[in-house]
Amino acid sequence: MSRIGNYFIFLGTLFRNREKMSVYLRLILNECTSIGVGSVFIVALVNTFIGAVTCVQTAYNLTNPFVPHNIIALIVRDSTILELAPTLTCIVLAGKVGSNIAGELGTMRISEQIDALEVMGINSSSYLILPKVVASVLMFPLLVIMAAFLSILGGYIAGTLSGVITPEEYVSGLRFDYNPFGVTFSLTKTVVFAFLVSTISAFQGYTVSGGALEVGSASTAAVTNSCIAIVGADFLLTQLMLT
Amino acid sequence: MIDIKNITKSFGDRQVLAGISDSFKPGQTNLIIGGSGTGKSVLLKCMIGLVKPDSGEVLYNGRNFLTSDINEQKTIRREMGVLFQGSALFDSKTVRENVQFPLDMLTEQSTSEKDDRVQDCLVRVGLENAADRMPSEISGGMKKRVGIARAIVMNPKYLFCDEPNSGLDPLTSIKIDQLIKEITDEYQITTIVITHDMNSMMEIGEKIVFLYEGKKLWEGNSDTLTQSDVEELNEFIYANKLLREMNH
Numbered sequence: 001m002s003r004i005g006n007y008f009i010f011l012g013t014l015f016r017n018r019e020k021m022s023v024y025l026r027l028i029l030n031e032c033t034s035i036g037v038g039s040v041f042i043v044a045l046v047n048t049f050i051g052a053v054t055c056v057q058t059a060y061n062l063t064n065p066f067v068p069h070n071i072i073a074l075i076v077r078d079s080t081i082l083e084l085a086p087t088l089t090c091i092v093l094a095g096k097v098g099s100n101i102a103g104e105l106g107t108m109r110i111s112e113q114i115d116a117l118e119v120m121g122i123n124s125s126s127y128l129i130l131p132k133v134v135a136s137v138l139m140f141p142l143l144v145i146m147a148a149f150l151s152i153l154g155g156y157i158a159g160t161l162s163g164v165i166t167p168e169e170y171v172s173g174l175r176f177d178y179n180p181f182g183v184t185f186s187l188t189k190t191v192v193f194a195f196l197v198s199t200i201s202a203f204q205g206y207t208v209s210g211g212a213l214e215v216g217s218a219s220t221a222a223v224t225n226s227c228i229a230i231v232g233a234d235f236l237l238t239q240l241m242l243t
Numbered sequence: 244m245i246d247i248k249n250i251t252k253s254f255g256d257r258q259v260l261a262g263i264s265d266s267f268k269p270g271q272t273n274l275i276i277g278g279s280g281t282g283k284s285v286l287l288k289c290m291i292g293l294v295k296p297d298s299g300e301v302l303y304n305g306r307n308f309l310t311s312d313i314n315e316q317k318t319i320r321r322e323m324g325v326l327f328q329g330s331a332l333f334d335s336k337t338v339r340e341n342v343q344f345p346l347d348m349l350t351e352q353s354t355s356e357k358d359d360r361v362q363d364c365l366v367r368v369g370l371e372n373a374a375d376r377m378p379s380e381i382s383g384g385m386k387k388r389v390g391i392a393r394a395i396v397m398n399p400k401y402l403f404c405d406e407p408n409s410g411l412d413p414l415t416s417i418k419i420d421q422l423i424k425e426i427t428d429e430y431q432i433t434t435i436v437i438t439h440d441m442n443s444m445m446e447i448g449e450k451i452v453f454l455y456e457g458k459k460l461w462e463g464n465s466d467t468l469t470q471s472d473v474e475e476l477n478e479f480i481y482a483n484k485l486l487r488e489m490n491h
Contacts, residue, residue: 112331119291121320
């Protein structure tokens, strides 16, 4: 429990005694490149295959001849937008981005680079971590939008190539009974997940003490704690926004 | 001038500092020596505000650092330069960017002013040809010199060096000691060096404070270091076989 309390105290330090805005703008841009551009490949790969698998598995389970085939596309669309794109993408990013943040900050901590910032009168948590949080909140939704698109496209390619659904049926299913609120829900979740992943990972790395072993443990803890926070927040938000 | 008054610090049940008081004058290399675990680094961290002591005062030219508000603390911090034991260079920045970093963050100087100042500091430490290298590409001695350049780039009034010779060969250690001494004399800085290097004590020990089990047990200089009758100090100095044989 004290660790959770320290986490909230840590969040408060991010916004105190900040440096000038021009410093943050440059840092945020760098982090956006690292977090956003650097994650495009893995997000694209994972989600394209997830969409393909969802389509084929849905078709496999849809044995009732009275159910039209365009339902396959509807299921792929809704499961992608509501759950698979935001949650799965953020879990993948917790592994990639979260472990990177924790490892980087942990290494800076044990090599006294953070102390060097502090003795210069710079708020190290604000300088090092706030740009990562802002960049995550900006880039994660863009990655999820791309992920959703590629997932649906993956479903289209897999479904049509395997013959379980025709292109016309797939497009018809995508358009059937579409609720735009799903996108709002998806992006809201993503912003919350981005904040959780970046701050939890940063907290783990920033509070490391010890050596390389502890940095490794912090990196692992960053990923596991982020994943737990994601699924917990997912449930809460689903209850709040969809019921 | 730096004054420390009755600094105490415990971690759990273990008392690390038991009421240390002293004064350190400008233009003088002040050494704090002692064995491992005697509280030297903790005392340094208390002085530079990385660790909050349980009690006591740290005064920078009369200004109480520990009770100052955040803006006053920032002002005092900007008058400090610190050389960490591992140099603490920023891995993602070149040598030049490391030295320039305090100027970028803490001043409104123009690009040309910053370039000139950084170049002066790099020339001072003999690294003008390594400016564009990354910290991973330079030796331990060079890292220390970059650390010194970064510590002095803001023209500090106070310079703190945490075991500046650790991990260095004897010849490089002497060069680092000489550099610290020259900078202290030239800029009239109050310099505090944490060390257990005997050569440093003899070369630059204008004032030496010996800590033992968290207490100040002896104070003197390089001339009186080998003439004290403090048993613990003599045990510390003559732990080295070479010195024991030279003493006999």
